[in-house]
Amino acid sequence: xxxxxxxxxxxxxxxxxxxxxxxxxxxxxxxxxxxxxxxxxxxxxxxxxxxxxxxxxxxxxxxxxxxxxxxxxxxxxxxxxxxxxxxxxxxxxxxxxxxxxxxxxxxxxxxxxxxxxxxxxxxxxxxxxxxxxxxxxxxxxxxxxxxxxxxxxxxxxxxxxxxxxxxxxxxxxxxxxxxxxxxxxxxxxxxxxxxxxxxxxxxxxx
Numbered sequence: 001x002x003x004x005x006x007x008x009x010x011x012x013x014x015x016x017x018x019x020x021x022x023x024x025x026x027x028x029x030x031x032x033x034x035x036x037x038x039x040x041x042x043x044x045x046x047x048x049x050x051x052x053x054x055x056x057x058x059x060x061x062x063x064x065x066x067x068x069x070x071x072x073x074x075x076x077x078x079x080x081x082x083x084x085x086x087x088x089x090x091x092x093x094x095x096x097x098x099x100x101x102x103x104x105x106x107x108x109x110x111x112x113x114x115x116x117x118x119x120x121x122x123x124x125x126x127x128x129x130x131x132x133x134x135x136x137x138x139x140x141x142x143x144x145x146x147x148x149x150x151x152x153x154x155x156x157x158x159x160x161x162x163x164x165x166x167x168x169x170x171x172x173x174x175x176x177x178x179x180x181x182x183x184x185x186x187x188x189x190x191x192x193x194x195x196x197x198x199x200x201x202x203x204x205x206x
Contacts, residue, residue: 019053019054020047020050020051020054021034021051021054021055023058026054026055026058026060027058027060029055029060029062030066031062031063031064031066031067031070032063032066032067032069032070033070034051034062034067034070035048035066035067035068035069035070035071035072035073035074036070036071036073036074037070037074038070038071038074039070039071039072039073039074039075039076039077039078040074040075040077040078041074041078042078042083042087042095042097043097044095044097045067045068045071045097048062048064048067048068048071051067072099075097075098075099075102076102078097078098079097079098079099079102079103079105079106080102080105080106080109081105081106081108081109082109082204083106083109084105084106084107084108084109084110084111084112084113085109085110085112085113085116085203085205086109086113087109087110087113088109088110088111088112088113088114088115088116088117089113089114089116089117089120089205090113090117091114091117094106094107094110112199112203113203115199116196116199116200116203116205119192119195119196119199120196122192123189123192123193123196126185126188126189126192127189129181129185130182130185130186130189133178133181133182133185134182136178137175137178137179137182140171140174140175140178141175143171144168144171144172144175147164147167147168147171148168150164151164151165151168
């Protein structure tokens with residue numbers, strides 16, 4: 001019985017945390033304003049279903065007519081080029097909420113934003129490769145230093161010293177290759193960064 005009670009309690013807490021509106025908000029709701037706020041944030045009008053569910057246990061039924069009126073006005077604020085641009089740039093998904101007269105302009109901004117997002121991802125991939133290569137260089141240089149110390153150590157036998165001497169050029173070559181890779185990645189990162197900055201500037205974001 002105690003276990004069942006605990007599950008019921010946890011379920012109640014979970015539902016409360018998921019509710020779109022509190023008891024007080026349901027009873028004092030201005031459904032046109034709620035619709036306006038949802039529309040202004042790019043939520044679909046179907047979100048009223050979540051409001052209905054949240055308020056049902058408090059005996060409150062949303063006013064659908066008022067909600068849709070406010071939602072339509074809210075979309076008028078949301079559905080523009082800049083909001084489409086910002087949504088795309090942060091990698092968000094467009095749910096097609098904008099009505100036909102405004103959808104085209106929003107989608108144009110969204111496409112431009114997705115291009116910015118793709119450049120952000122490209123920059124991040126370059127940075128990841130740069131850091132990985134830099135770490136490899138540091139590890140190899142540490143190994144190189146250790147081998148050189150062993151070569152000059154009096155305790156190192158002749159056979160081992162010859163083996164170590166043979167390994168040095170290969171290790172130095174591997175380090176030089178990665179240093180060239182770092183230089184290439186730096187140039188690549190700078191090129192993409194310039195394109196990204198220019199694209200943001202063209203979009204009026206800088």
